[in-house]
Amino acid sequence: MLTARAQLLNESLFWATFWLPHYAFGDFDSVRHRMFDILREGIGAKDLEAAAIPLTLEEALDAAPLQSPFMRIATRLINEHGYKGASVDRIMREMNLTKGSFYHHNEAKDDLILECFRESYRRLTRLQRAVDARGGTRWQRLENAIASVLVLQFASDHPLLRSTALQAMPAALRAEALELSNREALWLGALSWTACGRGPCA
Template sequence: MAERPVPSDDPLVTDAGGGSRRTRFEDKKQRILDVATVLLNERGVTGMTFQEVAQALSLKTTSVIYYFRYKELLAAAVLEDSIERLHAMVREAGTEPTPEARVEKYLALFFDLTARSLRKEMRPLANFSEIRALDEEYRLPLIAQYQALFRDVREFFGTSDDPDRKRVLTARTQLLNESLFWATFWLPHYALGDFDSVRRRMFDILREGIGAKGLESTACPLTLEEALDAAPLQSPFMRIATRLINEHGYKGASVDSIMREMNLTKGSFYHHNEAKDDLILECFRESYRRLTRLQSAVDARGGTRWQRLENGIASVLVLQFASDHPLLRSTALQAMPTALRAEALELSNREALWLAGALLDGMREGSVRLIDPAIAGHIIMSTINSAYDVRGWAAGQPLELAVSRFAGLLTKGIFD
């Protein structure tokens, strides 16, 4: 990322032993990144302002602009810093001898960083979904950096020149990464002293899956037509807004872009909607209702509790992979205004709680292993959330195979 050079008259500070430390320039820049990362996670690229960054540091706004001339440059620097820090963790975990040991180390490093950020010892990782909100000149380099990180995580599971084998490894990597990223939403509800226990329970689910021992993954989802009949998305405004948010984030779903896709005027938008935020919040509510209707249609078929859950998950994957009317990605809630984001997050938490209850029912009947149902519910939610992001991956194989591969990772775990 381009940035202003260190002023030549800013002396290098040295420690008592003669070793160099950060310049005052670099120290202030890092403090700006500390504050900007928190604000970016709270308010998104759109809501973060130079003024708030400066106020948090008792600086003038011009002092922040001196380091980062444009707000998008600051946002890009925050995201680049987070990708680099996460990539360093990936490289460290990659030195372990086995796939299981690499993933376990990756979780340990991630949980340690999260704990330290909650204790205010270091800045947290930025929400990577905000990359979508940046203009192309900033977005494309960050995507390339994240893709390099993703490839290194994929190598935790081995390497292969076989395209079909690589698709399997890609699915494992997507589920692993998204499970960790989504954990930043629910981990703060646990006491820091419980993090090690939570991490071990999460790793157990990733390693062994959710289904009972010896249970094969036999997902039988609704067809695309059946899924759309069970969970239709009637409103053309919500169809366009949902797709734009999934592809470009909250900022990308502007009133102008929605109206341009519908070939209508702004006046037409405000005739049907009070404001953009009201429409986006209704998209979240409708996605929650559609999930409920979809699961009800699957439940009507019968089967064990886990079979019904797995078929429900697979049916959602059908919508996310192949439908023009997908469900809204929950990670899109990050850039929403605080009051609206709280309700959207509450809907996601409600779904995770419902999943936890269904998993407990499965444990009682023996179709689900003895696991932590709350953590498993969040892993399922992150899997559903992330499915839209790998539509290209799914398109490279038969839909039935793509769905069974993704759903099967939940049943049997992410290792061979």
């Protein structure tokens, strides 16, 4: 639990560098209070019961399949060893292919990282649709979406690419990956806003 909390704090600080510039300096104090309130108390009201019913692993993989063994291995190695640790040689060695095979499909390693982000975004979108199709209140859908992503991330060898890969990407390529991440954040933000009594719930 402490490791999970430390990871949550680390991710929050990492992403703050991207969303904080949207606020005026005069708003920073209230933003700070709100951010730490969410970290301390969570986004749900006290009377909301935690009763997530995530997709099963089979349902999650069926909703968000990862067809390419190349993308699966590359994503896993980048998650495990970081941008620099997941070298082209390491990826190709695990796939029993030559480095020439890699450059036949990718101009550079950065292109591979960006394609991994694109594939993760496509899979997240499919997962969202599967969760929405099950119905429920917005709070239940929010819980189920987050829990289903965790199932996909930790209970299978078909994970999504972690955001830490962004740190080493060139700025030109990072912009597209950030735009995809922002779309996910807006979707979750819309659910949490209405689910927690801050807007019209459905």
